Amino acid sequence: MTSSDAIDVVVVGGGHNGLVAAALLAKAGRKVTVLEAADDVGGAARTEAFAPGFRVSALAHVLNRLHPDVVRELDLARHGLTLDAGDTPSVALAEGGDALILHGAYGERLSGASKTEAEAWNGLRAQLFRYAGMLKLFLARRPPDLSGMSMGETASLAKAGLSLRRLGREDMRDFLRMLLMNVTDVLDEHLEDRRLRGLLAFDAVLGCHLGPRSPTSLLGLYNRLTGEIGGRPGAQALPKGGMGAVTAAIARAASAAGVTIRTGATVARIGVDKGRVTGVTLAGGEEIRAATVVSGANPKTTFLDLVGTRAVDTGFVRKLGNIRMKGDAAKLHLALNRLPAFHGVPVETLKGRLVIAPSDEHVERAFNPSKYGAFSPEPVMEITIPSLSDPSLAPAGAHVLSAVVQYAPYELREGWEAGRPKLLAAIMARLEAHAPGIGNSVLASELLTPADIERRYRMPGGHWHHGELQADQMLMSRPVSGWSGYDTPVEGLYLCGGGSHPGGGVSGAPGMNAARTILAMRSK
Amino acid sequence: MTTDSMIPPARHAAQDHFRTLRLASPFQPRLEALGRQEDWYTWAGYKAPQSLWDEELEFFAIRSQAAVFDISPMVKYRIEGPDAEAYLDRLTLRDVTKLGVGRVHYTAWCDDEGHVLDDGTLFRLAADRFRLCCQERHLPWLLDSAIGYDVAIEEETEAVAGLALQGPTSWVVLRDAGFAGSERLKAFDLADFPHEGGSVTVSRTGFTGDLGYELFVPAGAALSLWDRLFAAGRVHGIRAIGYAALNRARIEAGLIVANADFATAEHAVRADRVRQPDEIGLGFMIDAAKAGHYNGRRAIEAARRNKTLRRILVGLEIEGNVPAEHAIVYHRAKKEVGLVSAAIWSPTAKRNIAIASLERPYGDTVVDDLWVEIYAMRELQYQKLMKRAKVVPRPFVKLARRTASPPGIF
């Protein structure tokens, strides 16, 4: 059975990036169909029930990097997205002591820190934002192609060079010096407070197989700081209705632009003839022809499974195979019968982001076992209680706790069947230490290991970013060198997911950049 | 740290390899017996004869009688499985779906940029079984190319011995050695024949441009095969030869050698040394109508379309009789436009011939007024010669007996 060939673009995968790409292409006049295997769009950016009456953001639970161009161009506000960071603080928990609280957009004000530490932080914070600002220039564009630069590319690189010069001489020197540094060494140069150091170290390595002492780990923190909410760099929010609400708004924008969204439509194959994409075949055998196919799926999935290696070159397959994408983070969901009390944390800050990372050394120690296929016996984590800001997520009086936990390596040596309950016990022990009694308030729990995440969200390796976001897999090396510009060796086939620049997280930037690339190519 | 017993036996047994830096070919006892010159060189880690008794006469054995050349050191891969055809079709330039069972073709394979990784011969031993013979080693590339295919790849260089039997009387040697039915082998055919309770694979192929065959047997049956051929060949002038003689014959035949006439892509340290098929005279392998994808297709077709090919490989005929090996090629005797990679005075054609790589458009659209500068060392003094060169088609020597069917006694 072959459906109408009036479709210009098929988007594989209704994750947020696929939807963003679809919406932008449709707004430019393309006839676009999005095919989503699951019953609902959103991919890993969904709000799901994990226990009767309890719902939670499936993977990403803090919004901090949705690209402003996406918000503006899709007019997401009109489609129901309310973006208000309000005061969503980050709270660095301290076992048995007072927490350190970063108020405003990534610690505009600190409470609980000494005066000298607060001053040192202000200086460092400003410096980090200045340098992250340099990297921000690269978010909303395809990575520069070093070997064959067009005039436009050279001009925009020159612009970046100019911005660098504009930083001033000493700042420029520090920018160049710090670019590939590890976060611990940078912290050593500025800060002393173990809680603050722990939180910054945690944020730098979140979602990465790196420890804070690993060179280049500072890039992770820069990456975090390139995000913004409502024009406030570094701000964060727990979206009302969970992350699913964000995707829903994007989906509405897409539909409004004329995109056809089909759920329950699993793409089994992407068709290629003589190097050109011909369309897709669904699991049921239905063929959909289109001159352009945009894949929001993982680059490995797209080529090794959907296109198949036979239509592409060995070197490309080799490069895909070399992409490191073994997830190292687990996701915990707890249904609680009451609001937990955390040591030293004022109740009004519980609606923020709580971080258990007692020190940067602790994060480093937690990282060690993951190198050898074991999870951290004392894991570090980022906790939110989204039901505080959105009571609809839990029954009255009850609460939802959501935590991203590191380190939990995809390839656990003992296997995740045996490992899952042990990791859960280790996490609960940490939670209990900070929120005594929390264990007794648990009505239901769900722990997603990278193996679960891989299965449930079709993310190979269970990796949130569809590939390690490390220096050698960024920019022109993402997803693979030579093919970092969203186009691929298969003519008419594009990538638009987190596996492409600038990477994962709910940013919409890869989807947006992919759409822009497609539109620019066609208008040539 | 414990005892030897923990070491896998095969790995343990191989420890002593360092005592013998050059492997002996399965035919080594016979070669040693004939190797009066003691003129050995290293071929892919094997001790191989440069010349056995007289380089020049060895060459004439190829063109006048039956010459035996040991090709055991050639790198060999067995490729087997339901997807073997599809796998090789994607791996190599030529259309493998058109290679019938019992047929051989000369082919090449490229990386993503369309740069040649190697050239070699592909033998279709059965519908789902092939042998790939080549100069360099490629196991990682072959294995990575197998992702997505149901195919097994085995390196079998040491396990399989090979002999080239080349020259006008080569077929009659086969006939008299009892290879009944060998007369039915047309050029690039192959068939199995019984030998010592096993079998020998004989193909009508070679590297000399002459009537000739290549024979492959398990290493254990190598010596008996040799003896069988030599017993039958005594009356037909059979002689063993070394590489120097073979090299002359292959230049006459206009054939190229990897890492002599072009640099293979995975070995070229200098990135500008790599070549596309169209740059080394292998453009004939590319079929725009080939249905399946093959490695490098995008890049190769783009280079053709955008006319970005930079070099070309040509045959040259040069004035005079001094071989121009490694001479620089000039346009109008001034502008440097290329390099001769192989050259000899051809005894068969009585011409001074060469294979050269030129910068396009020279050798492509500009073929007039080409010169080579020959530095001939004579009694510790260079005689510098500037000689006219003419682009000529390869092969330089074309022998009807190479493809005559049925083969005769020439």
Next chain:
Amino acid sequence: MKTWDAIVIGAGHNGLVNACYLQRAGLDVLVVEKNDWIGGAAVSRSLTPGFLYSNCSYVCSLFRPEIMRDLELPRYGLQVIPYEGGAVFTQDGDYLANYRDYDAHRREFARFSKRDAEAYDRYARDVTRQCRFIQPLLLRTAPDPTSFRPRDLGELMYLGKKFAGLSAEEMALTLRFWTMSIADFLDEYFETDVIKANFALSGIIGTALGPMSPGTAYVLLHHYMGEVDGSVGAWGFARGGMGAVTRALADSFRASGGTIRTEAEVSRVLVRGGKAGGVVLANGEEVRGRFVVSNADVKRTFLKLVEEKELPQTFLRRVKNFKIRGSSGKVNIALDSMPEFPALPEGSPCLQADMHFTDSIERMERAYDDWKAGRWSADPFIDMVIPTTLDPTMAPPGKHFMSCFVQYAPPKVEGREWTDADRDGFAESVISQIAAYSPGFRERIVHMEVRTPRELEAEVGLTEGNIFQGELTFDQLLFNRPVPGYAQYRSPVGGLYMCGSSTHPGGGVMGAPGRNAAAEILRDLKRGIKDMSGAHDVI
């Protein structure tokens, strides 16, 4: 009182290289050395009768041939003998050998993996490509990217053009080398643990990083970009130990009229009106010089020898932030007979080169975890050589000198200073590892010299015992070495120069910092540098 043209602090190899070039350019140069011996960390000393140790550095590859030639070092006795074999012993009783012969090397790898055996060519090609890219940079002064001076712009253009001249594939490779961990890098080529470990060791030697740390792929290059007589990446023994390098330098220096004073420890650099004018020795003696060159590391030079008030705050901050954590120690052993390694077959050439016992990346990385926790490695990585198998000058016939470079050893033990008991514990971890592979090893030991970062700092003056005078991470390489803005061998103090491994292109017995510093000094003096060879062509 005599005023020298130049005073060089420290008779290490870079100080001597620097002094040689300056003296040969017609200056009157004095080298002052705190010890009663010269050589710094490139030294051979006899601590027990009949034996000569390479006390610190122990093998040679990086020393630039351009310098050997300019300074006529062979005439003064320098000879470098290439390695013959090398091996990693495996825990199952086998070993992986490194043979010089191409085919033997391949067959040895094939014992473990046919795929890896055939993957080596591409690996070697890629490493060679990158070495060829870097080699010409070693004898050039790094440009200041924030400067608009014609020379800096010119050098930036040179770098830019060199990079732009690379193929797309080479550019991608360059980015990978500068950002990847050696473990990840090797994963792209090889599948076998011991083969990966065999290569990974070059990514960690001298480095406070484990093989899984990004940036270690570059460290591997740092150990590959040397050569022995044109064979890039090859290593060898200096005949007579590494002291032969500095002895030849010192003799060359003296022959051209230079003066060396030993037991002359500098306590302070004399600075007047923002300009260096000599040094004050520990005994209070003042020695005057028109300018001063320090071979000491940047921390020692500016935090100990120069008064804080003479230095701008930004510079001082950057120097304080310079990362110089030591990561290694050294155990030098005199043996009364050749140790036996039953794993090796009779006649194996592996004994004539570097031997190792760490057969997996994981063991290497775990050794690093100990360092991070402030402990020496329980299961250390040892780079072990027995130079006397090729060099008859270092021990009596039949007896042997064994050099063990050991990683990891932290600058402090769990936050406190090293004690003698710690040192002995550290040595024991080494001896017991060797003894596990060499029965009767302990009984052969005649004498032993154990050097932890404490001894390296106290004796040779290497701050925190860092053998490279500063870590080799991107933030401390090229124009960032030692600190941004001062990567051209000059310092904020007029007439005070740096010539040690703290400066570009970094550590190892390379001599390039000393030579490059001399080039800058002569440039400032408006003297020609005609007797200084440029980098050899890479063709």
